[in-house]
Amino acid sequence: MNFLKNIYELFYPELCLCCNKALTTNETVICLQCRHDLPLTNFTVEKDNLIEKSFYGRTQIEAATALFYFFKKGNIQNLLHHLKYKNQQQVGTLLGNWLGSELAKSTRFSTIDIIIPVPLHQKKLKTRGYNQVTTFGNSLSKTLNIPFQENVLSRISFTNTQTKKLRFNRWENVQELFFVANEKTLENKHILLIDDIITTGATLVACCTAFEKTKNIKISIACMAYTK
Structure with missing residues (x-):
């Protein structure tokens, strides 16, 4: 079986999603140099x-982090493009495991009760x-041993993509777009709100606003990348 696998990889090698070079046996998703x-x-x-x-x-938050800085035409943009538009779910797994290991060592995120993603419409x-x-959330969940729940927060209206809008217009465009399904289940909880990229933070602020009616809730934020 290993022989057939080696033959297959000889003709169809797995490529680094950053530099497009062939990965070695001990490398996954990205090569060690790019990592x-x-x-x-x-x-x-x-x-x-x-x-x-x-x-x-x-908005009121306890703590916030992102694993990487995001630069246009950089390797992080390549990785997230593969994840977001080419269904390369192994990227989410890699980044979730990576950030999860960092969060596990930080006292600032030690009281998280539940992980909730920013939803798509x-x-x-x-x-x-x-x-x-x-996949990012599932990996964080497994690494931190904290529940990941996708059906808590819902997006209640559809907007065009935010990426090409100006800062002010983008903020206007995400007002009151999110709904909490069952506020009672989140009372007295510390939630970790997760997303892929933080740009202006407007979408995350809108999500936090949706939680405001929840009694004694605490919110922290963790994302894959942050645009300076």
Whole structure:
């Protein structure tokens, strides 16, 4: 069986999703060189980091982090493009395991009770076939031994893609778009809200606003990447 696998890999090698070079036996998803060069933020252990400061005066959060900085035409953009548009779910698994190991070592995230993803609208979910944050959330859940629940938060209206909108218009476009299915189940809980990329933070603020009526809830945020 290993012989046939080796023959297959000889003709159809698995390629690094960053540099497109063939992976070696001990490499998965990305090669060791690209992994070493990825721009880590180290925000998980940094109080009052850039992400947390971006939410000051907008919404109440306990802590926030992202695994990487996001740069246009960089390797993180390549990785997230493969995850979001090419159904390369192994990227979400890799990043979830990676960030999960960091969160597990940080006292700032030690009281999390439940992991909740930013949802897609059902129309977009049907078109794409998956939420790009699902495998990321499942990996975080397994690494941290914390429940991951996808049906808690719902998007209640459909908007066009946010990526090309100006900061102010983007904020207007996500107001009151989210609904909490059962607030009672979240009372006195510390939730970890997760997404792929933080840009202006408007979508995350809108999600936090949806939780405001929930008694004694605490919210922290963890994403794959952050745009400076």
